[in-house]
Amino acid sequence: MQTWQLPEHIADILPERARQLESVKEQILALFRVHGFELVHPPLMEYSDSLLTHIDTGLSLKTIRVPDQLSGRQLGIRADITPQVARIDAHLLAQNQGINRLCYSGSVLHAKPDGFLTTREPYQTGAELYGCTDTAADIELIDLMLKSLKTGGMANTILSLGHIGVFRAIATAAKLSDSQSNQLLAMMQTKDREAVRALATSWQLDDIWTNALALLPELYGGREILQAAKQRLPQLSSVTQAIDVLEQVCAAFPEQAIHIDLAEVRVDNYHTGLLYAAYAPDHHDAVARGGRYDGLGAYFGRSRPATGFSFDLRVCGEYLAASTRPEAVRVAVADYTKAIDKINELRGNGICVVVDYGVADNSGSLKRLVWQGNKWLVQ
Known part of the structure; x- marks a missing residue:
């Protein structure tokens, strides 16, 4: 093995690309600043307990752990900056009982890549807003996300919306266990309606809940999906509230291309409500993701409503013109x-x-x- 070789899915950033990324990073952080978001720099490594690895299965599998030679405790190399910012809001900025707007930009490290073409070292950049339950806060963050991507060269994005509350309301009404809910959550990603129905039937659920769960993988498309959801899903108050939130977001972006997906119920355990993502042409996955994660700070001693988004700054390099060296x-x-x-x-x-x-x-x-x-x- 050559000593200069890097691990799989890890790569150097060479001068032209580095100039490009640093330039767009400066522009995006300037954009965050004029929207009132203050920059924080959480550490690359913390005690693994602080990184939520024991309560979020998906995050746990991504987190690389090493022993701390000073304390003997287990350290984790961050795989996601959002929990770190929630810790900062809950603990270090606890004197502020109102809204905190925080932003960041830094490397994270994944034990395994998310996909065949993805890096294990994303340059996670994002913004989080704490202290407001109003859907207007989500709309503010979605607007900032779209502006950030445009700054990064991605002007023609599609906004994808979902809401974990729809699934959770049906799962609660059907009295599903956590284990059963997790099985269905994973299955929802494949859009396999018959597999969902077969699994729900094997648990001998009432037909109303079996039909509702099997319907979710079909409820995707344009803005008209929300009307179909109102008509076809059970009349649960939490489902109605979730659809109302989605309608408010759609109304706030009348000119934006929007895709609704009520089976978009990603496996991050800390998300609690509205989910949003952005897709760009010729890219295999979402270029940015965000959502509401109320109560995450409770783990650090202060429960707060929260919403935010993040994206890999490296992806911007694929959409930006080549950077020339200054004369x-x-x-x-x-x-x-x-x-x-x-x-x-x-x-x-x-x-x-x-x-x-x-x-x-x-x-x-x-x-x-x-x-x-x-x-x-x-x-």
Whole structure:
């Protein structure tokens, strides 16, 4: 094995791509800032208990664990920044009883890739809003998500909406156990209506609940799906409330392409209500995901309503134009000390100045800093 080889689904980011990603990162963080979101930098590693690995099966499988040689406790390398931000809101910012708007951008590490073409080291970027139960907060975050993706080169996105509350209301009414609910949650992702029906039938559920569960994989499409859901699903108050929330979101984005999927009930245990995602042309999976996760902070000592989204900044690189290296000015190594004041002036104005050692390099610069007419000039 070559010592320079990296693990599977792990890759270096080379200069052109790195310039591109850092540039779009700056723009997106600036966008977050003008919308009132404050930047936080949670640590890459924490005690594994703090990363919710023991209460979220999906997250647990993604988390890499190592022993801490200082404390003897188990450490986890973060696989998701959202729980860390919930900890910050619940504990470090507990003095604020109102709304906290927080954002972040940093690497996470997955034990296994989510798919054949995905990296194990996404550059997770996102925003979270704590302290508001109103659907208007979800709408604010969805709007910010779409603006962020547009900044990252993805203008023609499709907004996908779901609501975990629909499934959970039916599961509760049918008196399903946690184990049964989890089996159906996984099955819903495949849209296999007959498999859902067969499993529900084997549990001898009442027909009304068996039919409702088997119907969910069919309830996907455009905005008209919500009317069909109202007519065909059981008249449970929680189902009605969930559909009302979805209708409010649809009304807030009249010009946006929207896809409704009531079987979109992803396996993150901490999500509690509205689910939203964005899809871009020619991409195999969602380019951003978010949703409501009320009460997650209770694990850290303060239960708070919350909604937020995140995406892998690396995906933006696939949609952005190639980044060119800034043009540089060369200065001969023999002149460097004598020209230092001019060099500092140029660099202070954002102009790249490189030292010419007389050896070929990759700067590609044709401009030079020379002494002429008793002053330093760029030629």
